Amino acid sequence: MRVLITGVGGALGSRVARLLDRRPDVEALAGLDIVAPGRSVRRLDMLVIDPLDRRAVLAAVTHFAPTAVVHLGIYEPDARSTPREAVERTAAGTVAVLGAAAELGTLDRIVVRSGIEVYGRRRGSPMTPDESVRPDPTTPFGRSLLRVEQLAMATGADVGVPTSALRFGPLVGPEFPSPLARLLRMRAVPVSAMADLPFQLLHTDDAARAVVDALERRVDGPVNVVGAGAVTAFQALRMGRRIPLRMLGPQWSLARLVSARLGSPVPDHVLELLQRGRTADGSRAASVLGRAPLRSTPDLARALFTWHEVQPADWLKLVPEEEAA
Amino acid sequence: MMVVGDPEPGRASSGLEWARRRASGSYEVDPWGADPDWVDALSAVSRFGLRVSVTGDLPPTGPAVIVANRRFGFGEVLALMLGVRRTSGRLLRPIGAPDIAPIGPLARRFGVIQAHPAEVGSLLRAGEIIAMALTRQWRATRVGTISPEMLEPGQRLRVPVIPAAVYGGEITGSWKVSFGPAILGRGRATPLAAAELADRARAGVQAMLDDALPPKWWSR
Numbered sequence: 001m002r003v004l005i006t007g008v009g010g011a012l013g014s015r016v017a018r019l020l021d022r023r024p025d026v027e028a029l030a031g032l033d034i035v036a037p038g039r040s041v042r043r044l045d046m047l048v049i050d051p052l053d054r055r056a057v058l059a060a061v062t063h064f065a066p067t068a069v070v071h072l073g074i075y076e077p078d079a080r081s082t083p084r085e086a087v088e089r090t091a092a093g094t095v096a097v098l099g100a101a102a103e104l105g106t107l108d109r110i111v112v113r114s115g116i117e118v119y120g121r122r123r124g125s126p127m128t129p130d131e132s133v134r135p136d137p138t139t140p141f142g143r144s145l146l147r148v149e150q151l152a153m154a155t156g157a158d159v160g161v162p163t164s165a166l167r168f169g170p171l172v173g174p175e176f177p178s179p180l181a182r183l184l185r186m187r188a189v190p191v192s193a194m195a196d197l198p199f200q201l202l203h204t205d206d207a208a209r210a211v212v213d214a215l216e217r218r219v220d221g222p223v224n225v226v227g228a229g230a231v232t233a234f235q236a237l238r239m240g241r242r243i244p245l246r247m248l249g250p251q252w253s254l255a256r257l258v259s260a261r262l263g264s265p266v267p268d269h270v271l272e273l274l275q276r277g278r279t280a281d282g283s284r285a286a287s288v289l290g291r292a293p294l295r296s297t298p299d300l301a302r303a304l305f306t307w308h309e310v311q312p313a314d315w316l317k318l319v320p321e322e323e324a325a
Numbered sequence: 326m327m328v329v330g331d332p333e334p335g336r337a338s339s340g341l342e343w344a345r346r347r348a349s350g351s352y353e354v355d356p357w358g359a360d361p362d363w364v365d366a367l368s369a370v371s372r373f374g375l376r377v378s379v380t381g382d383l384p385p386t387g388p389a390v391i392v393a394n395r396r397f398g399f400g401e402v403l404a405l406m407l408g409v410r411r412t413s414g415r416l417l418r419p420i421g422a423p424d425i426a427p428i429g430p431l432a433r434r435f436g437v438i439q440a441h442p443a444e445v446g447s448l449l450r451a452g453e454i455i456a457m458a459l460t461r462q463w464r465a466t467r468v469g470t471i472s473p474e475m476l477e478p479g480q481r482l483r484v485p486v487i488p489a490a491v492y493g494g495e496i497t498g499s500w501k502v503s504f505g506p507a508i509l510g511r512g513r514a515t516p517l518a519a520a521e522l523a524d525r526a527r528a529g530v531q532a533m534l535d536d537a538l539p540p541k542w543w544s545r
Contacts, residue, residue, distance in 0.1 A: 129447075130446060130450075277358070283447070
């Protein structure tokens with residue numbers, strides 16, 4: 001198969017590229033992103049293109065003629081870009097890549113990155129939704145992910161190919177620019193005074209393996225992928241010997257302002273996680289993907305305080321400036 | 326009949342160890358918000374004023390749905406939770422946590438879950454034991470009704486429904502919990518079949534209450 005990976009410059013995309021690079025059934029591998037992966041991938045044909053440049057994306061996809069698209073070009077608000085840029089880049093890249101791939105007539109499978117943020121945390125909604133629960137996002141990131149899923153499913157249905165939407169728990173990893181991990185690593189962290197509900201995490205390595213498994217097995221439909229177990233924000237801070245600051249109502253606005261000034265902005269979906277928790281039923285993943293994530297959520301919560309660093313929020317902005325220089 | 330007053334010996338932990346776990350964050354919380362440390366603490370504290378007698382069997386592992394009667398207050402639910410915890414070591418998941426902070430998150434700490442079929446389904450898939458209370462009744466000898474919608478996830482998964490009668494009183498601090506024989510749904514999981522299962526479970530609870538609390542001449 002000829003695999004096109006979008007978002008290949010990120011920690012998740014580069015791991016997926018390295019896993020696919022070793023596979024004999026992968027005939028050709030192309031990566032599309034605004035930056036190249038940190039480590040080189042032997043067979044990767046790198047296409048450095050901004051997703052907002054629709055023409056360049058269309059030309060590159062048409063030229064490569066992929067049979068499989070792995071769409072990981074999902075930009076989390078305040079991870080690599082500002083919330084507005086994240087939504088724009090995600091939407092533009094999805095439309096351009098999937099639209100171009102669908103026109104080719106060579107496509108036989110699609111895998112897209114999504115997240116459990118698509119379920120939202122509206123009052124009365126189940127706390128641990130499975131895939132049968134109708135998505136009802138309550139944050140801009142959740143809505144952005146749902147839009148990606150809908151476009152991918154519509155493309156898959158038009159072309160008649162299986163399309164899997166992997167709904168990952170909040171991703172963390174040593175090189176992954178996670179706004180949640182960045183916030184939890186601060187010395188003092190705002191938490192809710194009214195509730196201390198659990199959330200789940202997923203390591204980028206487990207997410208990368210899930211992508212490759214979904215691609216190999218031609219999984220169709222949404223699949224929740226989360227690390228086993230759960231932790232609460234207060235519990236995670238105890239693990240990392242951080243100071244929890246209990247917040248109520250309007251105090252959150254001040255906390256977000258101060259946190260952003262200190263280099264750790266709190267996007268809406270992270271705020272929602274702190275106030276309402278974020279878990280999902282990941283029991284289907286083991287059966288359809290063939291394996292469950294290796295790292296549990298409590299292990300990841302402990303580990304994130306030992307990692308050397310988490311990528312800073314302005315990482316993306318620095319790269320074009322360096323390149324321009 | 327098993328009379329239980331003390332927590333399971335294997336789970337007993339000193340206050341110091343409990344405090345150390347809480348301080349270091351090395352305790353468990355499950356994805357539905359339950360914190361077994363808090364349940365064990367409740368169990369330990371309640372043994373001074375609450376005596377629970379249990380008859381009948383529960384499956385030692387695997388999912389199950391317990392359907393139990395209820396009057397006013399939380400006495401029946403608390404007795405059921407403690408009875409299950411102390412006899413089988415399992416954490417009971419009663420349905421009924423409101424989705425309002427801080428009450429909902431606090432109730433979740435003790436294993437209570439929200440009344441949503443998706444939440445019930447996910448817990449049963451994880452092999453948990455759920456308690457569904459019949460609607461409240463003034464008289465101890467009467468049982469209320471149950472929402473068949475909540476039984477549908479269990480029926481799809483072929484999970485046994487166990488009727489339970491809880492009686493006694495908050496004033497005496499002595500409760501009796503009786504588990505009846507397990508009931509399995511018949512045929513395919515449809516709303517009609519769920520309604521029929523709910524009716525059988527309700528009848529099972531009523532029959533056990535009738536045996537335990539024969540009607541007095543003035544209440545006939």
